[in-house]
Amino acid sequence: MSEQELKALRVRIDSLDEKILELISDRARCAEEVARVKTASLAEGEKPVFYRPEREAAVLKRVMERNKGPLGNEEMARLFREIMSSCLALEEPLKIAYLGPEGTFTQAAAMKHFGHAVISRPMAAIDEVFREVAAGAVNFGVVPVENSTEGAVSHTLDSFLEHDMVICGEVELRIHHHLLVGENTKTDSITRIYSHAQSLAQCRKWLDAHYPNVERVAVSSNAEAAKRVKGEWNSAAIAGDMAANLYGLTRLAEKIEDRPDNSTRFLMIGNQEVPPTGDDKTSIIVSMSNKPGALHELLVPFHDNGIDLTRIETRPSRSGKWTYVFFIDFVGHHRDPLIKAVLEKISQEAVALKVLGSYPKAVL
Numbered sequence: 188m189s190e191q192e193l194k195a196l197r198v199r200i201d202s203l204d205e206k207i208l209e210l211i212s213d214r215a216r217c218a219e220e221v222a223r224v225k226t227a228s229l230a231e232g233e234k235p236v237f238y239r240p241e242r243e244a245a246v247l248k249r250v251m252e253r254n255k256g257p258l259g260n261e262e263m264a265r266l267f268r269e270i271m272s273s274c275l276a277l278e279e280p281l282k283i284a285y286l287g288p289e290g291t292f293t294q295a296a297a298m299k300h301f302g303h304a305v306i307s308r309p310m311a312a313i314d315e316v317f318r319e320v321a322a323g324a325v326n327f328g329v330v331p332v333e334n335s336t337e338g339a340v341s342h343t344l345d346s347f348l349e350h351d352m353v354i355c356g357e358v359e360l361r362i363h364h365h366l367l368v369g370e371n372t373k374t375d376s377i378t379r380i381y382s383h384a385q386s387l388a389q390c391r392k393w394l395d396a397h398y399p400n401v402e403r404v405a406v407s408s409n410a411e412a413a414k415r416v417k418g419e420w421n422s423a424a425i426a427g428d429m430a431a432n433l434y435g436l437t438r439l440a441e442k443i444e445d446r447p448d449n450s451t452r453f454l455m456i457g458n459q460e461v462p463p464t465g466d467d468k469t470s471i472i473v474s475m476s477n478k479p480g481a482l483h484e485l486l487v488p489f490h491d492n493g494i495d496l497t498r499i500e501t502r503p504s505r506s507g508k509w510t511y512v513f514f515i516d517f518v519g520h521h522r523d524p525l526i527k528a529v530l531e532k533i534s535q536e537a538v539a540l541k542v543l544g545s546y547p548k549a550v551l
């Protein structure tokens with residue numbers, strides 16, 4: 188390519204950038220107007236709701252449907268995710284609590300879902316994320332709920348039994364783990380590997396093959412594991428890219444998770460009900476009386492109405508020995524007439540039924 192051609196293309200890019208800049212500013216001004224309209228139509232004492240997850244899901248879907256490339260749909264939606272995040276921050280920057288410390292996959296999930304124009308606060312434990320939301324100190328919390336290799340995150344499920352929360356979104360993240368070491372680590376003398384118990388389990392076969400005699404130490408998070416390794420010469424950590432970059436560690440081995448499709452699903456928890464979008468999921472907790480056929484009775488209404496169950500999990504109820512609650516996720520919104528009828532049917536048989544929330548299916 189000649190210098191001349193390159194110059195002409197750069198002039199064209201500069202002029203396009205100017206147009207994009209103008210358009211983004213126009214869009215931001217519209218969002219400010221939306222804030223004004225929302226605030227003006229409020230009754231006495233009523234608080235405005237700036238963040239609308241159902242609207243954001245619709246915007247992202249529209250972008251993906253209309254995208255003609257060459258950028259891929261996910262890439263384009265990611266850019267619009269950030270534009271919306273910044274526009275919303277003009278109305279009101281969201282405050283988000285997540286399972287910390289900084290550098291966790293939960294933080295990456297929070298950014299993927301809300302974008303980067305938020306005020307985010309790392310919490311030391313899942314229960315603290317719930318408490319921070321319940322106290323109204325933040326707008327939303329982000330917690331892991333299930334991993335495709337290791338199954339349910341029981342702390343999260345149990346926290347739903349103790350707190351009244353509304354689930355208002357979900358996001359899925361591909362999880363890649365690396366074996367990380369610090370500057371001072373003697374790589375042939377590693378005697379200890381730190382990580383979160385879930386991550387150690389997701390890399391169990393790899394560890395058995397490569398470090399069978401090394402002590403595996405479960406700590407509160409992957410980021411905490413990375414932090415510890417920095418100061419020790421005989422240890423390594425299993426963690427992801429964010430933690431590796433944050434603590435300046437070297438990747439001794441990359442992508443060591445046993446399953447290449449290893450993914451974690453995260454939930455956004457808050458106090459705000461989300462209206463239907465036409466492509467939603469619902470999460471409920473049900474407890475049945477301890478009698479033969481109880482689980483069958485619970486599942487029949489779903490089957491009879493052709494409702495797609497996406498997950499069912501059993502946990503001890505914590506209110507009596509050998510009694511259980513079921514966490515069920517299914518496709519549909521609790522305001523859909525068909526779903527309403529199914530939930531009514533179940534509640535006739537159930538000891539208790541609680542709708543944790545209906546929310547748009549993850550777009551990104």
Ligand SMILES: C=C(O[C@@H]1C=C(C(=O)O)C=C[C@H]1O)C(=O)O
Binds near residue numbers: 218238242278
């Ligand atoms: C602009 C609005 O408010 C927020 C910002 C949005 C955006 O930038 O597109 C979308 C939904 C809301 O979270 C709106 O409600 O339309």
